[in-house]
């Protein structure tokens with residue numbers, strides 16, 4: 297059983313490898329008791345004590361499951377509100393619980409006001425992940441203004457210091473791993489841009505700094521808007537994490553009978569940092585991705601953006617498509633430029649009619665051609681935006697976010713549409729519905745190319761709700777479209793990887809990882825992405841950026857969902873044939889890459905070599921991507937030890953023309969030694985089991 301109760305007041309959540317225990321003290325407070333190896337939960341005693349001295353309140357010292365701002369809580373809180381009588385103090389005590397399937401619901405109520413906090417915990421036992429969130433409900437007659445509603449508070453099991461891992465990126469530099477030693481105080485990661493954005497990411501990994509082999513902890517938030525992840529260590533050595541919607545410029549007014557359901561957090565613990573990535577990869581494949589494409593491999597795509605920019609015409613796209621088909625591409629995507637008066641980024645967004653000059657016969661001429669070449673067709677849109685130079689804006693200047701006394705700031709010459717207005721949301725749904733209804737479109741690249749500014753929405757009583765409502769509107773539109781067009785894939789893009797998070801993985805089938813397609817930069821971007829994000833969703837293109845050889849570019853791009861963005865007009869026959877060879881190899885091993893376990897074996901910083909291995913579930917097929925940007929200082933021989941194979945089985949290893957057989961134990965413990973000298977040296981190794 298994954299969820300059970302022990303005695304009167306202890307609740308146990310159990311996955312295959314770890315346990316999470318909470319309990320109710322005689323003071324009615326819901327306490328965190330354990331997160332780690334399995335123990336006999338009946339042995340827990342819940343100590344109820346008073347302040348330890350006149351400076352340290354018991355509320356600051358104990359670990360609650362969900363601490364509201366109130367009473368003598370001086371540290372960071374998970375929840376803060378103001379009641380209609382001006383009181384800004386909440387006290388949650390245990391009221392009730394229920395257990396059904398793998399979900400525990402705990403109901404906490406304020407001791408005076410009719411305010412409920414329902415905490416939900418869902419156990420994914422075989423994935424070693426627990427999901428949790430909070431639902432805040434106003435069951436009274438008067439409105440309550442909630443100013444902070446975190447999804448989860450997590451108290452760390454050890455008093456040791458932790459190294460906290462997140463990302464600190466930029467546009468074209470997403471997923472740059474940062475590791476910060478937290479001795480005391482707080483570290484926060486957040487977004488204030490409307491999307492999860494390119495900077496920090498909505499997760500944490502906590503690596504214990506301890507001589508004992510304590511577990512690596514992690515938590516991931518399923519949300520694509522402004523988020524906040526704070527990890528704090530107090531003076532007594534206790535570390536706590538809070539994950540949820542950012543309380544910056546946030547509040548929710550709950551009227552009588554209304555509730556706010558915070559996004560899910562998924563958390564767990566593991567033996568190693570590397571294993572965290574595999575746990576979350578398997579979990580996303582099984583429980584997060586939209587069902588339609590969950591079990592289907594993603595196709596190899598071609599995207600026109602880097603080849604033709606805004607200069608897309610039916611003729612040029614048809615010609616490109618012919619070349620793409622020759623390279624073995626399965627999905628041809630026309631990017632920006634096909635609609636409205638779009639010649640550059642100054643005009644057109646919002647006018648989602650096909651540009652007659654560029655496509656005199658509509659899109660169907662191109663789509664039919666693409667289909668005849670044996671490929672599916674995909675299209676770029678940027679539904680949340682409008683250019684001032686557009687018919688849409690001229691007709692509806694009030695459809696954007698703005699404050700009435702301010703001039704709305706332009707970024708990339710565009711403004712953000714107010715999706716919290718029902719008519720704007722319906723406009724967006726309708727134009728995509730029309731596009732999909734009238735054309736055989738099997739893929740939509742949903743882009744979003746600027747942060748919000750002047751976040752005013754005069755239609756809302758409480759303007760601070762717009763950040764959250766906007767994100768929910770995006771999810772809702774995509775969900776409805778996916779339901780109506782189950783054969784169409786959706787990609788989440790926001791100037792590259794600006795909306796790459798578990799919220800995106802829940803509603804979209806894939807993400808555009810970064811506008812930076814330089815294969816060397818991509819190594820770090822991809823390695824950072826893989827910390828907690830699923831391989832399958834990571835679109836990676838081979839393009840003309842960088843002087844690296846085509847082999848090197850494929851080596852890196854094949855580590856995700858492969859795409860090509862080269863200008864195929866300038867590709868000679870030999871290059872096209874070479875591309876086809878790589879695409880064929882990719883298709884042969886795509887199941888292993890997109891659905892298998894990923895092992896980060898070596899990295900450039902520590903080893904001068906990047907080596908990434910994917911192994912399928914049966915452990916009979918693996919592929920290893922080995923690449924060195926520049927081997928220096930007489931380092932010539934590199935030994936790579938594989939992982940995740942069956943030790944006693946024998947495998948056939950193929951490296952180019954060279955083939956040899958070794959045992960799993962040899963490959964994993966002695967490794968394969970190869971000679972690499974020079975720039976951009978790289979190899980792809982395939983490993984297939986030949987006997988048990």
Ligand code: GLA
Nearest residue numbers: 601631632789790791792811
């Ligand atoms: C963004 C995307 C790119 C491309 C352009 C088109 O930058 O990230 O991939 O689609 O917009 O304008």
